[in-house]
Amino acid sequence: MKLEITGKIVFLITESDWGGAQRFLIEFLPRFVKSYPEIEIVVAAGGKGYIMGELQKNGIRFVNIPNLTSSHFSPLKDIGAFLKIIKLLKSECPDIFFLLSTKAGFYGSLASIIHKIIGGKKLKVFYRIGGFAFTEDLSRLRKLVYLWIEKSTSWLKDIIIVNSQNNFDLAIDKKITNPDKLRLVRNGIDLKTFQKILYERDEARNKLGLKTKGKTVIGTIANFYRNKGLDNLVNSAFYLLERNPALRENLLFVIIGDGPEKKLIEGKINVRDLNNLFELKGAIPNAASYLKAFDVFVLPSLKEGSPWTIIEAMAAKLPIIATAVGGIPEIIEDKKNGLLIEPADNEALEQAMLSLLSDKNYRQVLAQEAYNKTSQFSIELMVQQFSELIIEALE
Known part of the structure; x- marks a missing residue:
């Protein structure tokens, strides 16, 4: 009793x-x-x-x-x-x-x-x-x-x-x-409940209002704080597109979240002439429900503990690029169930994105391995x- x-x-x-x-x-x-x-x-x-x-x-x-x-x-x-x-x-x-x-x-x-x-x-x-x-x-x-x-x-x-x-x-x-x-x-996370609330790819994109026909979406869910490293994502996107201009026609970056540095990031996007390639969707209730709108999930944080959003991206069966900070390397094993880079390394993030954009099969392998590990959380x-x-x- x-x-x-x-x-x-x-x-x-x-x-x-x-x-x-x-x-x-x-x-x-x-x-x-x-x-x-x-x-x-x-x-x-x-x-x-x-x-x-x-x-x-x-x-x-x-x-x-x-x-x-x-x-x-x-x-x-x-x-x-x-x-x-x-x-x-x-x-x-x-x-x-x-x-x-x-x-x-x-x-x-x-x-x-x-x-x-x-x-x-x-x-x-x-x-x-x-x-x-x-x-x-x-x-x-x-x-x-x-x-x-x-x-x-x-x-x-x-x-x-x-x-x-x-x-x-x-x-x-x-x-x-x-x-x-x-x-x-x-x-x-509650894996069974999470699977029920996940929108499928097309529905998630429609609900977010994304114009993605023929495009690959690189996205993140993160609030606009310095520690989230979103300025590094903007910089890396700029270098990626500068060296691979053909990607401009079929690539879109999406950030779901809000915070005090949003105006700063918007300014950097404007200065880099990336307005047509970035969509900032603001804070959305149950944001993780929209994860399948992304083809690649990126978390470029400078500091983390053990982020929930990484586990959710794994459960959504997404290929993940994340910085090797805090407890992230305990969740993501580099080149096994995701790609790890050093924080604030714009070139490393650029190369990681390029490697996944260039190889759909590699994205699928990493995504499946990430999904297989979710039972540990x-x-x-x-x-x-x-x-x-x-x-x-x-x-």
């Missing part, structure tokens, strides 16, 4: 708009509350974005923390958000405080110790990090600050959860924490592993 486990968990995340950490909550929490309805769940985040509605549909309470954002540290706004987090802990008195992302991890850890000092209920602190901020393309000083943030608050966290072996090893190499605090839980395993960590802490 299953023992009844009770308790309360408060999840803290910087923003309620879409991203990797938000995706984790959407995938994990509805399944967890279905298995453990007696455990109370609260999600606190900055703003009232997309995930608020999705969580509330599943009966999960949402609390807005004004001024809590994933943007870089802003003293006045951050102090206000920090005080709200302390107040949140006092009012909710959780058994587990589950932190997601660098800033939530920092302020949440500090708030937890203050909560304990002022006589609050003893709680356990979980920290899930998709990718360490100090690995981003930043100045040396800012990288050192982000590394210090991780090191200085690690003693306040009971468990640190990463989604790639790369991040696990990095945490040890950088002496962020002891190995006994670290757990590795890989991202996973199941939602069932991810939910099971996180659930076991939580239940163990509550018992």
